[in-house]
Amino acid sequence: MFSTGFKYFMGVTVLSVVALIMSLFVLDQVAIAGVALSMLVVAAALLGGIAVVTRDGNRQSGVNEQSTDLVSQSIWPLVTSIGVVFLALGLVISSAVFFGGIVILLAALAEWMVQSWSERASKDANYNASARKRLLNPIEFPVLAALGLGIVIFSFSRIMLTVDKTTGASLFIVFGSLVLIGGILFAIKPDMKRSLGAAICVLGAVGIVAGGIVSATSGVREELVVAKGESHMAPECGEERSEHFDKNATGTLSLRSSVSATIELLDGQLTARLVGFQDPQKSLTISRSAPTNLIFHNLDAKDYRLVAELGTRAAAEPEGATEKNLVCTQLAAQGFEQLLLLKIDKPAPEGTSYRLVVPGVEGQSIELVVP
Amino acid sequence: MNHSAKHLYLKHLVTSVLRMVGKKSRTLFGVSLLSFIAASCAKNAPQDTWQPKGPNAKIIDDLQQPVFAVAGVIGLIVAVAVIYSVLKYKDRGQPIPEQTHGKPALEITLTIIPALILAVVAVFTFGAIFKLAKTDDTEMIINVTGQQWWWEYDYPVQNDFGITQPIISSGQLVLPVGTKVLLRETSRDVIHSYWIPALNGKRDAVPGRIQTLRLEADEPGIFTGQCTEFCGLSHANMRMEAVALSKADFAKWVANQQAAYVAPAKDSLAQQGEAVFLNQCVRCHQVNGLMRADGTPAIAAPDENVWSGSAPNLTHLMSRNTFAGASFDLLSKQCRDEVWNAPSDVIGTKYLAGVSQDCLNQKDLRSWLRNAPEMLPMYANPTQLAATGGKYRGMPYLALSEDDISKLVAYLLTLK
Ligand SMILES: [Cu+2]
Numbered sequence: 001m002f003s004t005g006f007k008y009f010m011g012v013t014v015l016s017v018v019a020l021i022m023s024l025f026v027l028d029q030v031a032i033a034g035v036a037l038s039m040l041v042v043a044a045a046l047l048g049g050i051a052v053v054t055r056d057g058n059r060q061s062g063v064n065e066q067s068t069d070l071v072s073q074s075i076w077p078l079v080t081s082i083g084v085v086f087l088a089l090g091l092v093i094s095s096a097v098f099f100g101g102i103v104i105l106l107a108a109l110a111e112w113m114v115q116s117w118s119e120r121a122s123k124d125a126n127y128n129a130s131a132r133k134r135l136l137n138p139i140e141f142p143v144l145a146a147l148g149l150g151i152v153i154f155s156f157s158r159i160m161l162t163v164d165k166t167t168g169a170s171l172f173i174v175f176g177s178l179v180l181i182g183g184i185l186f187a188i189k190p191d192m193k194r195s196l197g198a199a200i201c202v203l204g205a206v207g208i209v210a211g212g213i214v215s216a217t218s219g220v221r222e223e224l225v226v227a228k229g230e231s232h233m234a235p236e237c238g239e240e241r242s243e244h245f246d247k248n249a250t251g252t253l254s255l256r257s258s259v260s261a262t263i264e265l266l267d268g269q270l271t272a273r274l275v276g277f278q279d280p281q282k283s284l285t286i287s288r289s290a291p292t293n294l295i296f297h298n299l300d301a302k303d304y305r306l307v308a309e310l311g312t313r314a315a316a317e318p319e320g321a322t323e324k325n326l327v328c329t330q331l332a333a334q335g336f337e338q339l340l341l342l343k344i345d346k347p348a349p350e351g352t353s354y355r356l357v358v359p360g361v362e363g364q365s366i367e368l369v370v371p
Numbered sequence: 372m373n374h375s376a377k378h379l380y381l382k383h384l385v386t387s388v389l390r391m392v393g394k395k396s397r398t399l400f401g402v403s404l405l406s407f408i409a410a411s412c413a414k415n416a417p418q419d420t421w422q423p424k425g426p427n428a429k430i431i432d433d434l435q436q437p438v439f440a441v442a443g444v445i446g447l448i449v450a451v452a453v454i455y456s457v458l459k460y461k462d463r464g465q466p467i468p469e470q471t472h473g474k475p476a477l478e479i480t481l482t483i484i485p486a487l488i489l490a491v492v493a494v495f496t497f498g499a500i501f502k503l504a505k506t507d508d509t510e511m512i513i514n515v516t517g518q519q520w521w522w523e524y525d526y527p528v529q530n531d532f533g534i535t536q537p538i539i540s541s542g543q544l545v546l547p548v549g550t551k552v553l554l555r556e557t558s559r560d561v562i563h564s565y566w567i568p569a570l571n572g573k574r575d576a577v578p579g580r581i582q583t584l585r586l587e588a589d590e591p592g593i594f595t596g597q598c599t600e601f602c603g604l605s606h607a608n609m610r611m612e613a614v615a616l617s618k619a620d621f622a623k624w625v626a627n628q629q630a631a632y633v634a635p636a637k638d639s640l641a642q643q644g645e646a647v648f649l650n651q652c653v654r655c656h657q658v659n660g661l662m663r664a665d666g667t668p669a670i671a672a673p674d675e676n677v678w679s680g681s682a683p684n685l686t687h688l689m690s691r692n693t694f695a696g697a698s699f700d701l702l703s704k705q706c707r708d709e710v711w712n713a714p715s716d717v718i719g720t721k722y723l724a725g726v727s728q729d730c731l732n733q734k735d736l737r738s739w740l741r742n743a744p745e746m747l748p749m750y751a752n753p754t755q756l757a758a759t760g761g762k763y764r765g766m767p768y769l770a771l772s773e774d775d776i777s778k779l780v781a782y783l784l785t786l787k
Contacts, residue, residue, distance in 0.1 A: 257580075258577075258580035258581050258582055259580075259581065260555075260557075260581050274555075275506050275553075275555065275581060275583055276506050276509045276512045276553040276555060276583060277509075277512065278507065278509070283527075283528070285514060285525060285527035285528070285537055287514060287516045287523065287525055287557075287559075287681075288673070288674070288680065288681055289559055289673070289674050289679065289680025289681050290516050290557055290558075290559050290680075290681075291557075291559075291578050291579040292557075292579070293579055293580070341579075343680075345672075345674035345680060346670055346672065346674070347670065349670075350668055369527070369528070369537055371537035371538075371539050
């Protein structure tokens, strides 16, 4: 089936692909080596293709007058040229496009080679076609299915990022119902034409992809743009400046369980509940450098946040200045919870202490003992 | 024995063993069975899960014994049935019997019986799990923090037990007998697991989480355990010991742990040791009450030097019997035996005596100070700390002179 020349060039191709991948991992400067190796890949694959098409230039038997009749139309020259265009564009635009080009080229060359081999496999065009399928369908179908599904899912996610939350929810319901109705239809009318079913699916997919393209060009919804600009990782301890944060963080986090303590604010009283201690506590022992999770549970009517006052730290500027070292949760509305992650490396300096307070609630604090 | 004599001897040994197996295989079987049974109830097996020394371990034992018995009987029945069928229906060229497909009554019976047995076991297992998970009857709380490769214990303020300021210790967990102690476990680096088989099962210590483990000892004594979650290079050396003291002895221990720091006598070797300690050790090890030469308290900064952000607090080092994850004894062999083999009514007194000059295991402590990474595998090679941003895991080699080591040992001996 595969000629000696083909095996040789295929071997070179595979090895140079391996070398290319390795050079990406190993070398810091891949530019020259990368281009050289990519070219080697392309050249070797091309020669391999030629070798198989021409049967190593060995024209004695096999290829006969009929062979021209057996050749079917092929899209692979077209795809190959698209790959080459990607390759060239990639050199200018970005390495992602470049490697996309390599992937397309390799795929096209493989398909092309197998096709041209199969077209000469026998004198029977049907047999040749089925030989091709037997070899390539097990690869083509999964790859195409994954690609197709990926495109549809990606498009749908773009739509979801663009429309507002309620529309998004409605769209989910609508799509879900459509799928359900379609399923029911198929179930009731099993003798329905296959082409009709296919048409419906294709139409749906095209609709979603089109919607995705429109959404992607019009950008994500305003809310998300604003949220991205807010610094959620370092919440402000003063006025709440961010608007789009998780209002009930602990409700959605696995951190719910096994926290060090739950700090409760009820009727202006701040208390700590710790597993093992029967009574609410006013002080909390935290070992040095141990990551410690606390839940702040606000049961009072206003929005509050929990703040850990951990002495002072060096300020960014001016040189030598210090500022209060505060760590805080985001605002929690009545009945909601927020998380506080503390890691305290050293005990409070002599005569001072670390504590948890709630700005706006006077005279209440919980001492943080770091032994 | 020269070479050929050795050869002859080995040959003789092999043939006699072979002969014995041939003729006396029954004796051999009996002997090995006996030694197996003897090994399983060995006296000197401190981490034997079949010897509960407290109510929590007893809950597990009460479940484990009957389940083991039931499983043993079933295992025996199955084994006998298999051997019987193998022998009885061995291929002797007899015709293949008629093949039938399925036998519903038999199959259903054979499904229901094991299901019932498992259901009964499950009921008792769940009961035990819930009993062991209880936290609302706690009498005393101890925070336990694991790190590579030792355990830290800190006792939050609990006035009922005379603990008026936090106590920190490592290696040996000291607890009063007959008291429902609840460990609040966590970790500073990777997951560890706390296990003292005589007192309870295992509980993982997970960074960022607090997991609880009930402990209660019936009688004074020292119970050993070890980390049971693989945690890196010296996992095998991450041991722990629970020291159960009578309530009176525990109160004495608490009082001693809270005693104020006593600086070594002027112009003593120990005082020179204190200076070396301030120079070399304080960047990692806290000694509560230790002052720098300028009169400010010496606050250790293990977070800047050690990956886990901690090193053992040495304030009362000599009140413990072991060091470095309970891997080495602070007591010499003889003194250690005196404490560990003491009857339960005096073990407390012996333990509270701590480590004296005469009883100190000079050899191991000096080796530790000379080159700790040689005693215990640790990531402490300063040229290979890229992964931890230059921080050690464990205690590094400090290039101390023998002179300095002597001074340090003298100083450490004052930390009682
Ligand atoms: Cu461990």
